Amino acid sequence: MIGxxxxxxxxxxxxxxxxxxxxxxxxxxxxxxxxxxxxxxGLYGGEMEPVLVxxxxxxAFWFLWLLIPPLxxxxxxxxxxxxxxxxxxxxxxxxxxxxxxxxxxxxxxxxGLLWAGVLPLLLxxxxxxxxxxxxxxxxxxxxxxxxxxxxxxxxxxxxxxxxQLIAAxxxxxxxxxxxxxxxxxxxxPPSAIELRFFEYVSxxxxxxxxxxxxxxxxxxxxxxxSVTVLALFAxxxxxxxxxxx
Amino acid sequence: MVEDARSEWTAVWLLSLEQxxxxxxxxxxxxxxxxxxxxxxSFGRQRVLDAISFTVPARQIAGFLGQxxxxxxxxxxxxxxxxxxxxxxxxxxVAGLDVTSHARxxxxxxxxxxxxxxxxxxxxxxxxxxxxxxxxxLGTRRVKERVGAVLDLCDLTxxxxxxxxxxxxxxRQRVGLADALLAEPEVLILDEPxxxxxxxxxxxxxxxxxxxxxxxxxxxxxxxxxxxxxxxDQIVILGGGTIRARETREGWTQRLERxxxxxxxxxxxxxxxxxxxxxxxxxxxxxxxxxxxxxxxSCDVREQVFALAVERRWTVLELTPRPATLESLFLELVSxxxxx
Numbered sequence: 001m002i003g004x005x006x007x008x009x010x011x012x013x014x015x016x017x018x019x020x021x022x023x024x025x026x027x028x029x030x031x032x033x034x035x036x037x038x039x040x041x042g043l044y045g046g047e048m049e050p051v052l053v054x055x056x057x058x059x060a061f062w063f064l065w066l067l068i069p070p071l072x073x074x075x076x077x078x079x080x081x082x083x084x085x086x087x088x089x090x091x092x093x094x095x096x097x098x099x100x101x102x103x104x105x106x107x108x109x110x111x112g113l114l115w116a117g118v119l120p121l122l123l124x125x126x127x128x129x130x131x132x133x134x135x136x137x138x139x140x141x142x143x144x145x146x147x148x149x150x151x152x153x154x155x156x157x158x159x160x161x162x163x164q165l166i167a168a169x170x171x172x173x174x175x176x177x178x179x180x181x182x183x184x185x186x187x188x189p190p191s192a193i194e195l196r197f198f199e200y201v202s203x204x205x206x207x208x209x210x211x212x213x214x215x216x217x218x219x220x221x222x223x224x225x226s227v228t229v230l231a232l233f234a235x236x237x238x239x240x241x242x243x244x245x
Numbered sequence: 246m247v248e249d250a251r252s253e254w255t256a257v258w259l260l261s262l263e264q265x266x267x268x269x270x271x272x273x274x275x276x277x278x279x280x281x282x283x284x285x286x287s288f289g290r291q292r293v294l295d296a297i298s299f300t301v302p303a304r305q306i307a308g309f310l311g312q313x314x315x316x317x318x319x320x321x322x323x324x325x326x327x328x329x330x331x332x333x334x335x336x337x338x339v340a341g342l343d344v345t346s347h348a349r350x351x352x353x354x355x356x357x358x359x360x361x362x363x364x365x366x367x368x369x370x371x372x373x374x375x376x377x378x379x380x381x382x383l384g385t386r387r388v389k390e391r392v393g394a395v396l397d398l399c400d401l402t403x404x405x406x407x408x409x410x411x412x413x414x415x416x417r418q419r420v421g422l423a424d425a426l427l428a429e430p431e432v433l434i435l436d437e438p439x440x441x442x443x444x445x446x447x448x449x450x451x452x453x454x455x456x457x458x459x460x461x462x463x464x465x466x467x468x469x470x471x472x473x474x475x476x477x478d479q480i481v482i483l484g485g486g487t488i489r490a491r492e493t494r495e496g497w498t499q500r501l502e503r504x505x506x507x508x509x510x511x512x513x514x515x516x517x518x519x520x521x522x523x524x525x526x527x528x529x530x531x532x533x534x535x536x537x538x539x540x541x542x543s544c545d546v547r548e549q550v551f552a553l554a555v556e557r558r559w560t561v562l563e564l565t566p567r568p569a570t571l572e573s574l575f576l577e578l579v580s581x582x583x584x585x
Contacts, residue, residue, distance in 0.1 A: 004379075004380060004382070007376060007379040007380050008380070010376075011365075011376050014367070014368070018367040084363030085363040085364070085365060087322070088357070088359065088363055089380070091326060091352055091355070091357050092352060093352035093353045093380075093382060095349065242327070242329075
């Protein structure tokens with residue numbers, strides 16, 4: 001199982017890096033992050049705390065958070081099914097769970113690499129101001145958890161269709177729904193129970209309340225991990241569907 | 246040098262197969278490597294396979310013939326566990342293992358070449374084969390050994406470092422075949438293995454398949470009737486989702502002889518000649534083609550025709566057997582099907 005998963009992860013990453021999409025995504029990602037970081041450093045002077053909060057919680061962050069994972073995951077199963085390589089993969093004795101785990105891990109690792117690319121900016125910033133590395137660590141913990149969730153949603157969307165574009169749109173719509181759920185909080189009075197629900201499921205709220213404050217709440221970890229596992233489980237079931245169709 | 250390496254590889258494979266044979270014989274208790282009993286498969290309301298049954302004994306090459314849409318690829322996909330049979334369907338076993346309940350074990354024992362070889366264009370040939378070998382569960386040392394062996398066997402060594410995306414169809418087909426052979430499968434399922442190849446490549450692939458039958462059971466589908474006739478020990482004809490015929494090569498030869506026609510050219514044939522020929526026992530049909538009588542029969546009627554000609558004082562100018570071809574027999578067998 002582990003051998004098959006690592007083989008698939010390696011192949012997926014290799015495919016990503018020999019195709020232009022990885023480099024286009026990397027370039028756009030670094031450009032947007034670099035520009036916004038520069039902007040916030042200029043705006044807040046030597047004050048690093050608001051710079052961190054804005055870099056990992058501003059509009060540009062949520063724009064990247066929404067759009068990048070679907071671009072990475074859209075091809076995972078769609079392309080395999082369209083080109084027929086899916087038939088070869090599943091008839092080589094690899095379990096559906098290993099296949100899904102491999103594809104998911106590759107997407108997750110790639111997203112991790114993207115966010116790791118922002119670290120040099122933070123190191124650079126530390127030369128000019130005081131940086132709370134505890135907050136950086138909790139923010140990266142939030143990024144890891146949310147990236148896992150988004151990668152799992154993207155892989156699930158990709159397993160549902162042979163068309164990469166539809167897979168990307170589907171995953172983006174779901175991600176948008178997750179992010180916008182935070183806006184629904186405005187509809188409820190501060191004491192409403194619904195408000196608690198939307199706070200519980202809203203990543204922007206988690207980033208604002210916990211991760212950017214140096215807090216990693218166990219309930220948040222459980223939420224992200226369980227939804228990720230649920231999405232991956234659903235993907236395995238989608239793949240198994242062919243056996244019962 | 247190359248021949249030495251190949252025979253060495255074949256010997257190694259034979260040895261390891263002997264060990265596995267004992268295991269598979271223990272599990273299936275017999276000689277059949279592919280057993281299909283009452284296989285049914287539907288897509289929606291359309292029944293593509295309707296209770297088909299056949300077996301392929303170990304170390305034989307079986308050819309699967311049928312028109313487009315007859316259900317060949319569906320059958321092969323079921324044998325490779327990619328598709329399940331219908332829930333009410335009969336049993337399908339490969340190497341004694343049920344394809345539904347032991348899907349992963351079946352996959353490990355089967356080498357599969359799909360109809361249009363799907364590949365990862367971004368990978369190089371050797372890289373792709375290494376990836377496939379690892380996926381099939383081969384250890385690091387075995388990966389190196391097996392990749393080298395199949396590159397050699399399928400004559401791919403000179404393109405091992407080339408990207409799959411730039412290879413010709415012939416080479417891609419060979420890469421697909423090399424992939425199917427990586428894990429030393431007991432059963433090889435080849436869907437149209439020579440489609441799109443030039444005559445030289447076709448001959449090469451046939452030669453490889455012929456050699457493989459020494460160590461594996463081969464089940465191949467083809468549109469090329471001559472190929473099946475030349476290569477296969479057993480021929481199964483599928484039409485309209487049912488098995489129309491299933492014979493050994495010798496059986497086909499006899500069937501072809503039986504299905505032959507006899508051409509008779511008479512000098513000034515009398516008006517009743519056709520009727521008298523039709524009355525001979527065993528004659529099923531008499532047609533007149535350009536002055537010649539073409540006699541179809543269920544047995545050899547040459548002697549009877551000769552005796553009739555002597556009796557009726559006909560002058561026989563020609564009496565020529567016209568043997569049936571696999572093509573004519575195939576068309577006859579599938580002619581009344583509703584194409585699935």
